[in-house]
Amino acid sequence: MEIVALGVLFAVPPLIVIFVLILRHGRGNLRNDLASEAVDRGYLHQQDRRRKPSTQSHHYSEYFYHSHQRGCHILSLTPRRKNADRQLIKLYPDDLPILVHPVQEKPMLGKIDTHHHIVPPAYAAWLEQRGITAGGLAIPKWSVEGALDVMAAEDTATGIFSVSTPGVHLGDDVEAREKAREVNEFTADVVAKHPGRFGFFATLTLPDVDGAIAEAKYAFDALKADGVVLISSVRGTYLGDESWAPLFEELDRRHAVVFIHPGDLPCAPVPGIPPYAADFLLDTTRAAINIAKAGWLERFSNVKFILSHAGGFIPYAAQRIAHVVAADNTNEAGIARLRRFYFDTALSSSPFALPALLAFADPSHITFGSDWPYANKDRSVDFTKLLESYPLTETQRHAIYRGNAEKLFPRLAAA
Numbered sequence: 001m002e003i004v005a006l007g008v009l010f011a012v013p014p015l016i017v018i019f020v021l022i023l024r025h026g027r028g029n030l031r032n033d034l035a036s037e038a039v040d041r042g043y044l045h046q047q048d049r050r051r052k053p054s055t056q057s058h059h060y061s062e063y064f065y066h067s068h069q070r071g072c073h074i075l076s077l078t079p080r081r082k083n084a085d086r087q088l089i090k091l092y093p094d095d096l097p098i099l100v101h102p103v104q105e106k107p108m109l110g111k112i113d114t115h116h117h118i119v120p121p122a123y124a125a126w127l128e129q130r131g132i133t134a135g136g137l138a139i140p141k142w143s144v145e146g147a148l149d150v151m152a153a154e155d156t157a158t159g160i161f162s163v164s165t166p167g168v169h170l171g172d173d174v175e176a177r178e179k180a181r182e183v184n185e186f187t188a189d190v191v192a193k194h195p196g197r198f199g200f201f202a203t204l205t206l207p208d209v210d211g212a213i214a215e216a217k218y219a220f221d222a223l224k225a226d227g228v229v230l231i232s233s234v235r236g237t238y239l240g241d242e243s244w245a246p247l248f249e250e251l252d253r254r255h256a257v258v259f260i261h262p263g264d265l266p267c268a269p270v271p272g273i274p275p276y277a278a279d280f281l282l283d284t285t286r287a288a289i290n291i292a293k294a295g296w297l298e299r300f301s302n303v304k305f306i307l308s309h310a311g312g313f314i315p316y317a318a319q320r321i322a323h324v325v326a327a328d329n330t331n332e333a334g335i336a337r338l339r340r341f342y343f344d345t346a347l348s349s350s351p352f353a354l355p356a357l358l359a360f361a362d363p364s365h366i367t368f369g370s371d372w373p374y375a376n377k378d379r380s381v382d383f384t385k386l387l388e389s390y391p392l393t394e395t396q397r398h399a400i401y402r403g404n405a406e407k408l409f410p411r412l413a414a415a
Contacts, residue, residue: 109402110155110156110158110401111154111156111157111401111402112158112159112367112368112401112405112406112412113151113154113156113158113159113368113369113370114160114259114306114344114367114368114369114405114408115160115162115259115344115345115346115367115368115369115370116147116156116159116160116162116369116370116371116372117142117161117162117163117164117371117372117373117374118142118161118162118186118187118190118200119139119140119141119142119163119164119373120142120163120182120183120186120187121142122186123163123168123179123182123186124139124141127139130170132166132170134164134165134166134276134374135262135263135264135274135275135276135279135280136269136274136277137274137276137374140374140376141373142373144190144194146377147159147198147372147373148197150372150373150377150380150381151197153381153384154370154380154381154384156368156370157196157197157402158197158198158199158412159197159198159199159370160198160199160201160226160259160405160409161198161199161200161201162201162203162229162261163183163187163229164374165231165261165264165280166231166264167204167229167231167234167263168180168183168203168205169205169206169208169234173205173208176205176208177205177208177215179203180202180203180204180205180211180215181215181218183203184200184203184215184218184219184223184225187200188200188219188223188224188225196412199226199411199412200225200226201225201226201227201228201229201259202215202216202219202227202228202229203215203228203229204216204228204229204247206230206231206244207234207235207237207243207244209243209246209247212247213246213250216228216247216250216251216256217250220254226411227256227257227258227259227408227409228251228257228258228259229258229259229261230259230260230261231261231262231263232260232262232263232283232286233263233266233283233286233287234263235266238286238287239290240287240289240290240291240292240293240294240296241290241294242294245296248299248300249300251300252299252300252301252303253302254302255303255304256302256303256304257304257408257409258303258304258305258306259306260284260287260305260306260307262280262283262284262287262308262309262312263280263283264283265282265283276374280309280312281309281312282312282313283312284307284308284309284314285311285312285313285314285317287307288305288307288312288314288338288341289321289324289325291305292325292334292338292341293324293325295327297341298337304342304408305340305341305342306341306342306344306367307343307344308344308369309344309347309348309369309371310344310345310346310348310353310356311357311361314338314343314360315343315356315357315359315360315361318334318335318338318360319331319335321334321338322337322338325337325338338360339361339362339365341361342365342366342367342404342408343357343361343365343366344367344368344369345357345366345367345368345369345383345387345400346369346370346371346375346383347369347375347379347383348369348383349384349386349387349390350383350386351386351390354387358396364407365404366399366400366404367400367404367405367408368387368402368405370383370384387400
């Protein structure tokens, strides 16, 4: 009896309101009139009138309840103003009415993408004129609109830009310094025009150490860079090489975040196997081993190193690698060193790779990465869906999506 009473209680109000609205407007124009009314009453923005509500929208949140017995959907919306009406009926194309209840507004915080590339058009043209690819991948087309589009598809609030391999040093120090300044100023301008949506890792000029230090100072002081991006090796010299230590003294002084991106191995690729398929992972792994073995994780303890693509082979092979990087040649000390790195999830959120990463990495040292546009939208979104469907705890999910990145980049922390 109580169930019946409750059913009547919930069913009668929407039916009454629908009946009144039909009498007022006529069935033919009901949908358009109700959409306008939704805008007038503060439930929707004008540009959202024809868009089905989405959990990715910044205007409202949604909760659907389907009841075929009552023949309606119940939808909770976050109102745009405090005194919005208690309920509003809308009709969707399937002709099932929707009862709308405002709910208390809660911020819907999206992901922070720490592996999000930028390809300034002039930079792309410069590489293409020389016939240079990115590890066998053609240099992709890039635009702000494309970046925002993939961010919307992946529910990303902020993307941290970085220039990918090969960077800007193709053999000439002077040219590299010019190109670094050019891409950094271009990127800083994009960031400034879209507050909150983007950040950037500044491009430096290694193996030109003096140029790299000068550009790092300019990027941090004048352009307000969030960190720097470094290619894991340049023509056979790897991060961790003592000749590059002066740059890291400057980065350590600034408590910098260093995003490490792989490049080509210092050898010819295997015919038919593009470098991005496997060589990139080895290049990252080599750099991580060299940094750890050199003691840089302790020597430059204020620097936070983010390894691309879940650290290459590090999580999978950590036990094998550990004694090589340990000062005392023990596995325990080596594992502890390697766990000081941060790891992004770019192209690494499959059900095969994630278990190794989650088993090895410090849970506060994993960040979300998309690798767009070198991973095109479809491929990037597919990997993001794999991450979203993976059975994580809510604590893990928040940490990977944005919590860990907020600690690295305090300016992006939710108020």
